[in-house]
Amino acid sequence: MSRYHPLVPAQIDWDRATPRCRHHQDIYFSQDGALDETRHVFLQGNQLPQRWQGHSRFCIAETGFGTGLNFLCSVSEWLRSAAADARLDYLAVEKHPLTRTDLRRAIGYWPSLAKPGAELLEQYPPLVHGLHQRRLMNGRVTLTLLFGDAAEMFADLEGRYVEAWYLDGFAPSKNPDMWTPTLFQHIARLSRPGASFATFSAAGAVRRGLQEAGFEVSTRPGFGRKRDMLSGRLVDAPEMHGRQPWFQYPEATITSKHAVVIGAGLAGCSVAHSLAQCGWRITIIERHAQVAQEASGNLAGVVMPRLTADMSAAGRFYLSAFLHTAHWLNQIKKRNPALPWFQSGVLQLCDDTQQRRMQALGLPPEVLEICDAEDASDRCGVQVPCGGLFYPGGGWLDPPALCHWLLEDEDRNITTLLHQSALDLKRENGEWRIGDAHGEVARAETVIIANGHDAERLLGTDIFKLQKVRGQLVYLEPGSNSAALKTPLCYDGYIIPAYNGLHCVGASYDPDDDSTELRPESEQKVLTALSEKLGLGALTSRSGRVAFRTSTQDHLPVIGPVPDVEFYRREYTDLRHGKPVHKYKKAEYMPGLFISSGHGSRGLASCPFAAQLIAYQLEEYFTNCSHDAHLTTHAARGLIRQLRKQK
Ligand SMILES: Cc1cc2nc3c(=O)[nH]c(=O)nc-3n(C[C@H](O)[C@H](O)[C@H](O)COP(=O)(O)OP(=O)(O)OC[C@H]3O[C@@H](n4cnc5c(N)ncnc54)[C@H](O)[C@@H]3O)c2cc1C
Ligand SMILES: C[S@@+](CC[C@H](N)C(=O)[O-])C[C@H]1O[C@@H](n2cnc3c(N)ncnc32)[C@H](O)[C@@H]1O
Known part of the structure; x- marks a missing residue:
C-alpha cells in the first residue's frame, strides 16, 4: 500500500514558453515545437488516432503528467476523431504536480487547446498525494491523476485496462526513477494484451527494460534534434499474482446494465446516481413513504475530512472521500445552484499539539489551514476560545434535499419504489430476486445493498459487525x-x-x-x-x-462486492499458519452483489465516494484511491481478521 507523502510541487524556471524543472535540470517538452512533438512521439508513436477508431472506450496512460500538454493534445484529437458516445480514460502519474499558477501559464501558450485547457484548470485537483478522478468534456473524458511516485502509485493499481502508454519521464540520465525495471513491470501488468507504448527516449536501458517486461521494441525517427525514439507492443503479458488473493476483486461479468439498489438514504441515492450517469437503469427500493427518512434525514450535516496525524489508512480514506465529495458537490451545484450545499469552510477547534501534528501533514492551504484563536474567530464569525484546523473546502448541506435531487437528476434512468421493504433476497437463474411480505418486488443481476444496519439481516450474515x-x-x-x-x-x-x-x-x-x-x-x-x-x-x-x-468496529464503512462467506471460511481457514500467498485461490464473491453501509458519523463525505468506487468497479475503471481505499473498506476485512486469529 502506498504511504502518504506531503507533495512537493514542481519548481519551474520559465524560459519564455518553455518550462524547465529546477530539480532535474531538464525541460518538459521540446523547444522545437511542443505540440508537434507530442503528436509525433506519443500519438503517432502509438498509432493514434487510428487505433482508437471503433472503440467505445479507450485507455491511455502516461508517466509524468507535467503541464498536461500530452493529455490536452490527446483530448483535442479524441473530440475531433472519436465517436460522440465513445469515452477516453486517461491515467497519468505525477510526483511533482505543477501549481495552478504554472499550469495556467503553460496552458496559456496553446490557444488551440484552450477549451480542454480551461476545463483542466477548473477541475485541477488540490496538490494532495493520492488518486484524483475527474470527468471532463461532458463525460467524454475521464482523467485519473495519481499524485505521487510512479512506481509506488502503480503498485497500488489493479486491472488491465491500458491500451497505449506515453512514457514521458525526464531523460533517463537525469531521472532514472522513471525508467526502472520495477516500473516497466507495473506498466506491463496494467496493460491489455497488445498494448502499445511510445517514448522520446532511445536509451539502451529503456529498450532492455521494456523488452524484459514483455514488450517488443522498435526504433523510429525521433522528433526535432532527436535522431531516434522507441515504440512497441506488449507481446508477452506477465502472469498476475495478487498480493493478497482474499482481497482481489472479481472481474466484471455483467450482461445487463440494470441494478436494484436497496435503501434510499445518501448511500443508496448516490450509488443510484453514479451508476445512472454511467448509463445504468436503476430500481431503488425504500421502505418509507419518502426517501432520506433515517440517518440521511437530518436538517443539515457537516462535510469534512477525518484526518489522522499519522495519515493511517483510515485518515487517507477519509481525506480521499472528502476531496472527492467536495468536488462532486461543487460540480452538482454548478448545474443546480439552488442545491443546499454551502462550501463555507469548516472550523474544528483543537489544542496546539493537535495543530502541530496536523501541520506536519504538509497539506496545501486550500485543504487545511492552521488558525490561532483570533484567526479562527474571524473565519467562523463568532468568538472562539482557542485556535483550530480550518478546512476551506468543507461545508454543510441538507441531506434529504441532496437525496431528492440525485434521484430526480437521473429520473430517466431511475425508478423509485417507495413503501416497499426488501425482506428477502434470493438468487435464481442468474438473478437476485427481492421480495417483501407479498411477493417479488424487483429483480436484477446486480444488487447494491445500501440499507444501513438492516444489511446484515438481509444478507443473513454478521461478518460486517454493523452496530446501530x-x-x-x-x-x-x-x-x-x-x-x-x-x-x-x-x-x-x-x-x-x-x-x-x-x-x-x-x-x-x-x-x-x-x-x-x-x-x-x-x-x-x-x-x-x-x-x-x-x-x-x-x-x-x-x-x-x-x-x-x-457503525463498524474499525469506524470505516463497508464498500464493494459481498464476499462468499462459505468460500472464505473453506479456502482461507488456515491463514494463521500462513501458506505462501500464491498457493491460495483468488477470492470469490456473491455474483453481482455489492454493499455500501457502515458509514457511521461521516457518511456525508463517504457515501458519494463509495458510490463512485462501486460504479467505477462495475464499469472497469481504475478506481478511486485504488487498492488502498478498497483494502481499507473491503467487505471481507473483518472476516479475514477473524480467520487470521483462528486457532
Ligand atoms: C444524529 C446524526 C448526525 C450526523 N451528522 C453527520 C454529519 O454532520 N456529517 C456526516 O458526514 N455524517 C453525519 N451523520 C452520519 C450520516 O448521516 C450517515 O452516515 C449517512 O446518512 C448514512 O447514509 P445511509 O444511506 O447509509 O443510511 P440511511 O440514511 O439510514 O439510509 C438507509 C435507508 O435504507 C432504508 N432501508 C433499510 N432497510 C430497508 C429494507 N429492508 N428495505 C427497504 N429500505 C430499507 C431505510 O429506510 C433508509 O432510508 C450523522 C448521523 C446521525 C445519526
Ligand atoms: C518531461 S516531464 C512530463 C511532461 C508532460 N508529459 C507534459 O505533457 O507536460 C516529466 C514529468 O515526470 C515527473 N516525474 C519525475 N519523476 C517522477 C516519478 N518518480 N514519479 C512520477 N512522476 C515523476 C516530473 O515531475 C515531470 O512532470
Whole structure:
C-alpha cells in the first residue's frame, strides 16, 4: 500500500514558453515545437488516432503528467476523431504536480487547446498525494491523476485496462526513477494484451527494460534534434499474482446494465446516481413513504475530512472521500445552484499539539489551514476560545434535499419504489430476486445493498459487525451571537449556521440504545458540550431529531462486492499458519452483489465516494484511491481478521 507523502510541487524556471524543472535540470517538452512533438512521439508513436477508431472506450496512460500538454493534445484529437458516445480514460502519474499558477501559464501558450485547457484548470485537483478522478468534456473524458511516485502509485493499481502508454519521464540520465525495471513491470501488468507504448527516449536501458517486461521494441525517427525514439507492443503479458488473493476483486461479468439498489438514504441515492450517469437503469427500493427518512434525514450535516496525524489508512480514506465529495458537490451545484450545499469552510477547534501534528501533514492551504484563536474567530464569525484546523473546502448541506435531487437528476434512468421493504433476497437463474411480505418486488443481476444496519439481516450474515448507534440532534433558534456564525464549528459536537431558521447542533452518541424518543438527558449532553466551548449566549431549543448511525468496529464503512462467506471460511481457514500467498485461490464473491453501509458519523463525505468506487468497479475503471481505499473498506476485512486469529 502506498504511504502518504506531503507533495512537493514542481519548481519551474520559465524560459519564455518553455518550462524547465529546477530539480532535474531538464525541460518538459521540446523547444522545437511542443505540440508537434507530442503528436509525433506519443500519438503517432502509438498509432493514434487510428487505433482508437471503433472503440467505445479507450485507455491511455502516461508517466509524468507535467503541464498536461500530452493529455490536452490527446483530448483535442479524441473530440475531433472519436465517436460522440465513445469515452477516453486517461491515467497519468505525477510526483511533482505543477501549481495552478504554472499550469495556467503553460496552458496559456496553446490557444488551440484552450477549451480542454480551461476545463483542466477548473477541475485541477488540490496538490494532495493520492488518486484524483475527474470527468471532463461532458463525460467524454475521464482523467485519473495519481499524485505521487510512479512506481509506488502503480503498485497500488489493479486491472488491465491500458491500451497505449506515453512514457514521458525526464531523460533517463537525469531521472532514472522513471525508467526502472520495477516500473516497466507495473506498466506491463496494467496493460491489455497488445498494448502499445511510445517514448522520446532511445536509451539502451529503456529498450532492455521494456523488452524484459514483455514488450517488443522498435526504433523510429525521433522528433526535432532527436535522431531516434522507441515504440512497441506488449507481446508477452506477465502472469498476475495478487498480493493478497482474499482481497482481489472479481472481474466484471455483467450482461445487463440494470441494478436494484436497496435503501434510499445518501448511500443508496448516490450509488443510484453514479451508476445512472454511467448509463445504468436503476430500481431503488425504500421502505418509507419518502426517501432520506433515517440517518440521511437530518436538517443539515457537516462535510469534512477525518484526518489522522499519522495519515493511517483510515485518515487517507477519509481525506480521499472528502476531496472527492467536495468536488462532486461543487460540480452538482454548478448545474443546480439552488442545491443546499454551502462550501463555507469548516472550523474544528483543537489544542496546539493537535495543530502541530496536523501541520506536519504538509497539506496545501486550500485543504487545511492552521488558525490561532483570533484567526479562527474571524473565519467562523463568532468568538472562539482557542485556535483550530480550518478546512476551506468543507461545508454543510441538507441531506434529504441532496437525496431528492440525485434521484430526480437521473429520473430517466431511475425508478423509485417507495413503501416497499426488501425482506428477502434470493438468487435464481442468474438473478437476485427481492421480495417483501407479498411477493417479488424487483429483480436484477446486480444488487447494491445500501440499507444501513438492516444489511446484515438481509444478507443473513454478521461478518460486517454493523452496530446501530443512536444520535440525538438539537435544533436551536439563533441568538444574537450565533446568528453571525458563518461556518460549521466542530468541537466534541458541532453547530451549523442557521438554516431554515434553525441551527442544527449535533449530536449525542448512544450505543446500545434503541429509543427513538427525544430524551431530555441527550439534549442536555449536546447543549453542555456546546456551552462549554462557546459563549453563544441564550439559545432557545425548538425541537430535535433522533436517528441511528450504522457503525463498524474499525469506524470505516463497508464498500464493494459481498464476499462468499462459505468460500472464505473453506479456502482461507488456515491463514494463521500462513501458506505462501500464491498457493491460495483468488477470492470469490456473491455474483453481482455489492454493499455500501457502515458509514457511521461521516457518511456525508463517504457515501458519494463509495458510490463512485462501486460504479467505477462495475464499469472497469481504475478506481478511486485504488487498492488502498478498497483494502481499507473491503467487505471481507473483518472476516479475514477473524480467520487470521483462528486457532
Ligand atoms: C444524529 C446524526 C448526525 C450526523 N451528522 C453527520 C454529519 O454532520 N456529517 C456526516 O458526514 N455524517 C453525519 N451523520 C452520519 C450520516 O448521516 C450517515 O452516515 C449517512 O446518512 C448514512 O447514509 P445511509 O444511506 O447509509 O443510511 P440511511 O440514511 O439510514 O439510509 C438507509 C435507508 O435504507 C432504508 N432501508 C433499510 N432497510 C430497508 C429494507 N429492508 N428495505 C427497504 N429500505 C430499507 C431505510 O429506510 C433508509 O432510508 C450523522 C448521523 C446521525 C445519526
Ligand atoms: C518531461 S516531464 C512530463 C511532461 C508532460 N508529459 C507534459 O505533457 O507536460 C516529466 C514529468 O515526470 C515527473 N516525474 C519525475 N519523476 C517522477 C516519478 N518518480 N514519479 C512520477 N512522476 C515523476 C516530473 O515531475 C515531470 O512532470
